[in-house]
Amino acid sequence: MYSQGLIGADGRTTESEEFLARFQARIDAEEKIEPTDAMPEGYRRTLVRQIGQHAHSEIVGMLPEGNWITRAPSLRRKAALLAKVQDEGGHGLYLYCAAETLGVSREEMTEELLTGKAKYSSIFNYPTLSWADIGIIGWLVDGAAIMNQIPLCRCSYGPYARAMIRVCKEESFHQRQGYELCMSLAFGTPEQKAMVQDALNRWWWPSIMMFGPHDADSQHSDQSMAWKIKRFSNDELRQKFIDATVPQAEYLGLTLPDPDLKWNEEKGGYDHGPIDWSEFWRVVKGQGPMARDRIKARKKAWDEGAWVREAALAHAEKRRARKMAAE
Amino acid sequence: MVQTTPLWEVFIRPRNGLSHKHVGSIHAADEVLALQAARDVYTRRGEGNSIWVVRSADIHASDPDQAAENFEPTADKIYRHPTFYDIPEEVGHM
Numbered sequence: 501m502y503s504q505g506l507i508g509a510d511g512r513t514t515e516s517e518e519f520l521a522r523f524q525a526r527i528d529a530e531e532k533i534e535p536t537d538a539m540p541e542g543y544r545r546t547l548v549r550q551i552g553q554h555a556h557s558e559i560v561g562m563l564p565e566g567n568w569i570t571r572a573p574s575l576r577r578k579a580a581l582l583a584k585v586q587d588e589g590g591h592g593l594y595l596y597c598a599a600e601t602l603g604v605s606r607e608e609m610t611e612e613l614l615t616g617k618a619k620y621s622s623i624f625n626y627p628t629l630s631w632a633d634i635g636i637i638g639w640l641v642d643g644a645a646i647m648n649q650i651p652l653c654r655c656s657y658g659p660y661a662r663a664m665i666r667v668c669k670e671e672s673f674h675q676r677q678g679y680e681l682c683m684s685l686a687f688g689t690p691e692q693k694a695m696v697q698d699a700l701n702r703w704w705w706p707s708i709m710m711f712g713p714h715d716a717d718s719q720h721s722d723q724s725m726a727w728k729i730k731r732f733s734n735d736e737l738r739q740k741f742i743d744a745t746v747p748q749a750e751y752l753g754l755t756l757p758d759p760d761l762k763w764n765e766e767k768g769g770y771d772h773g774p775i776d777w778s779e780f781w782r783v784v785k786g787q788g789p790m791a792r793d794r795i796k797a798r799k800k801a802w803d804e805g806a807w808v809r810e811a812a813l814a815h816a817e818k819r820r821a822r823k824m825a826a827e
Numbered sequence: 828m829v830q831t832t833p834l835w836e837v838f839i840r841p842r843n844g845l846s847h848k849h850v851g852s853i854h855a856a857d858e859v860l861a862l863q864a865a866r867d868v869y870t871r872r873g874e875g876n877s878i879w880v881v882r883s884a885d886i887h888a889s890d891p892d893q894a895a896e897n898f899e900p901t902a903d904k905i906y907r908h909p910t911f912y913d914i915p916e917e918v919g920h921m
Contacts, residue, residue, distance in 0.1 A: 536891045583871075590868050597852040600834070606854060607831055663851070670872070812856035813830050819857065 513542030527728050532658040535601035543727055544602050547657050549618075550729065551599040556613045557621035558592035560794050564628040565637060573631065580677045581634060587670050594663040601659045614799050616786065623706050625788020632685055632692075632699035638678015640700075640707040640745065646671050647741045648711070651731035660729075679748065686752040693753075700749070701757045708772070709780045711738040717777075743769045834883040835861040837868075839875035847879050855880075 513520070523540055526533070533539055562585050569585065572578035596606055612618035623641055628634065649671065652664040685696035712718060712734040724730040732740075742761075749756050760773030782788070832854040838847035850869050855861035861880040870878070889897055905911050914921050 534891075536888065538891075586867075587871070590871065593853070593868050594851055600852070605831070666851075809832060809856070810830075812860055813832065816857035816860075 513540040515540050524726070527656050527726075530728075531656075532661065533656055534658045542723070543729075546724060546727070546729060547660065548599055548602050548604050550724075551595055551602075551660055551663075552604070552609050552612070553619050553621070555592045555595035555599060555609065556618055557624065558588050558595060559613075560620045560624045560798065562588045562592075563794055563797055564624055564626070564790070565634060567628050568631060568634050571631065572634075577681065584638070584674050584677065587674065591667045591670070594666055595660075598657075598659040598663040610802065614795065614802060616795060619784065621710065622780065622783040622788060623710050624794060625783050625786070625791045626702070626706055627790050629702070630695055630699060632682070632696040633703065635678050635681030635685060635696060636699040636703045638674050638676075639682050639748070640678075640703055641710070642671055642674040642678060643745065644707050644710045644741050646675060647737050647744075651737075654728075654731060656728040682752055682754075686754055696752075697754050700754050704757050705776065705779075706783075708738055708742065709775060709777075711735070711741065713777065713780075714775075739769050742772055746770055832856055835865070835880045836883050836886060837861075837865040838879040838881070839865075839869060840877040841875050843876065847877065850874070852883060853880070 515523075519538070520540060523538070523543070533543075565581060565585050565588070569578060569581050572581050596609060599609060600606060609618065613620070628637070646668065649664055649668050653661055653668055655661045655664065682696055685692040687693075715721065715733045715735045718734055721730065721733060725733070746756065746761070758773045760771065762771055763769075764771045783791075786792075833856070834852055834854055835858075836852050837850050839850050840847045853861055853864045853868055855864050858880060862878055865878050865880055869875075
């Protein structure tokens, strides 16, 4: 899970016109770029940042859901949630590996996350207050991520595209288990229905903000589109997501918390009310209710795991030396 | 100096009869842990029945700048391909 909204991409690049034109011709011919190929520095930098943010988002995304594993109401739900959280960890690892092919090390990326230098999707800076949040996250947050990630499977950078194919295969389970969970609450007791409506009210706006700023305000999109790192604009994907989600909410008998949401016959899609971008930027900059907790939890895991990493390396070294001596 | 955990490339055989195929990479201290991590990360849904891990540092790759001299000859030696030779239809499938 994660979405668009690459924060602070910097596609500036200083290569010769001729080099850039040759590279662009390869992109335009839909050739995939592989790790050892020559590429503009701006292309490499944009990808390192985007794949890094994406990987961090998967890893931090384990925290809001992990919060509910011990309190899942049945073994079936617990098994599903454990599997989903494990998948998110796996997605983070596929993506870190894709970023490492661009010459950045895992240690550097981890350090950037822990010092707050690297960003991750702001959606994970909201708290998961009730069990219904787990259903809503699967349905909306993973749903929004799928909208964004399917086009990333055709990204011009080979290792990123291949990682995304694996991720997308697994995301579908995430969204479906979330929607099914929402169904069980929406069709349950009045209290359960109120609980899932409350969760929807809190997550709807953050979810549609996951697609990032409006196209007119998205400074770095054009270069990413030209390089085919990105295939659709933020607003196009947001529109697709809203159009897909409205009937799903209707089926559940739930109300999306936007009074201006209405069908626009002319464009064949829904119009939505204004988005509070000041909140989006506040949360991106680390002022979300949970921002400090998230990084604290990652730091704790990293610091307390240090002895395990060291012991594993020491053990490997000892085994290697013993084997050498025997030979 | 802090030692870094080495990188391994992971290859998986989806089922018997197929070759192992590169699926990604993993960090691990040694081959035992690399195989365990590869299983957890790359085979959560029946993706295969056999795993190979190879230290990334042990892989030698061809130089992309030499791709032209390495691989170009196949394009201009069309006589290496069966369709270069015309066989009359009467002869039948060959």
